[in-house]
Amino acid sequence: MNEQETFIKMSDAVLEGDSEALTVIIKKVIGEVDPLILVQKGMMPGLKKIGELFESGEVFLPEMLMAAEAFQEGMKIIEPKLQESGKKVESPGTVVFGTVFSDIHEIGKNIVITLMRTYGFKVIDLGANVSPITFVDESEKANADIIAISSLMTTTMTYQKDVIDYLKERGLRDKYIVLVGGGPVNEEWAEQIGADGTSDSAAGAVRIAEKLITDKKGGVA
Ligand code: B12
Incomplete structure (x- = not known):
């Protein structure tokens, strides 16, 4: 099976919520392909497709749940490799990370967190459905x-x-770099709400976090 066929099989396994098939394929190729590429080209297209089918009413919540579960089973094998693959450096800084109030989606957040940790960041994961007060209180604590x-x-x-408005209310806006992200988020939205940056990929999120921290500390990385 060539790389392209592997990616298609992985994507199909996610789409079908077939954790078993997915883990068999991943175990076969895990030492040979960049783990981040396995996530991006193998598993993410399957989630994208199930999202489209859900939106058009061709599948329902249980199918979307099964796809998410398969994805997370796949991540259990890929995550340790992803952690090994990063550059180990002195910690660039501390990140408090969560999914907003009323939203339970965590898969993308978890991928970004894994990669940030790989690149040395200390990350405090607040989970999902996090209120603005919790975001700010936990950031102060940490x-x-x-x-x-x-x-x-x-x-x-x-x-x-x-969250940004609440930071302002507490007179803390300038103390923190605020990054926003997730499916519907783009540069325009980030700018509109006064965030410092965004990215639609985990690698991009790490890059922008490193850059903004270096800029804020006023100098060379
Ligand atoms: C998996 C999934 C679920 C799973 C979530 C499992 C979990 N534990 O996370 C389950 C089945 C539980 C679920 C539930 C629901 N879902 Co859902 N779900 C999805 C699906 C298929 C994939 C999301 C995903 O994980 N993508 C893969 C990850 C890797 O991508 P990502 O999150 O965008 O993250 C990347 C980047 O955005 C970025 N990133 C992410 N976060 C951050 C943060 C920062 C700071 C930065 C810099 C970058 C960054 O890096 C990541 C890595 O590349 C999407 C469809 C889609 N196309 O997105 C629908 C989707 C998001 N869901 C949708 C809906 C409607 C729901 C439900 C309301 C359904 C229902 N009727 O109950 C509920 C939500 C309930 C709630 N209150 O939250 C809609 C949302 C529509 C909208 N209004 O915008 C979507 C778009 C499907 C659709 N097309 O209709 N869902």
Whole structure:
């Protein structure tokens, strides 16, 4: 099986919620292919497709749940490899990360967190359905550099703005770098709500986190 065929089989296994088939394929190729590529080219297309089928009413919540479960089973094998593959460096900083209030999507957040940890960041994972108060209180407790806020729905992305507004209310906006991300989030939205940056990929999220921290600390990385 060539790489392309492997990716198609992985994507199909996610789409069908077939954890067993997915883990068999991953175990076969895990030492040979970049683990991040396995996530991006193998598993993510399957999730994208199930999302489209859900939106058009061709599948329902149970199918989407099974696809998400298969994805997470696959991640259990890939994650340790992903962690090994990173550059181990002195910690660039501390990130407090969560998914917004009213939103339970966590898969993307978890991938970004794994990669950030791989690149040395200390990350405090607040989980999903996190209120603005919790984001800010936990960041204060952790003496964080970055607050990272994920949202996967058009109906919940406005809570990203609420976190920023609450920071302002407490007079803390300038203390933190605020990153936003997740399916419906783009540069325009990030700018509109006064976030410091966004990215639609885990690698991009790490890059922008490193850059903004270096800029804030006023110098060379
Ligand atoms: C998996 C999934 C689920 C799973 C979630 C499992 C879990 N534990 O996370 C389950 C089945 C539980 C679920 C539930 C629901 N879902 Co859903 N779900 C999806 C699906 C198929 C994939 C999401 C995903 O994980 N993508 C893969 C990851 C890797 O991508 P990502 O999250 O975008 O993350 C990447 C980047 O965005 C970025 N990133 C992410 N976060 C951050 C943060 C920062 C700071 C940065 C810099 C970058 C960054 O890096 C990541 C890695 O590349 C999407 C479809 C889609 N195309 O997105 C629908 C989707 C998001 N769901 C949708 C809906 C409607 C729901 C439900 C309301 C359904 C229902 N009727 O109950 C519920 C939500 C309930 C709630 N209150 O939250 C809709 C949302 C529509 C909208 N309004 O915008 C979507 C778009 C499907 C659709 N097309 O209709 N869902």
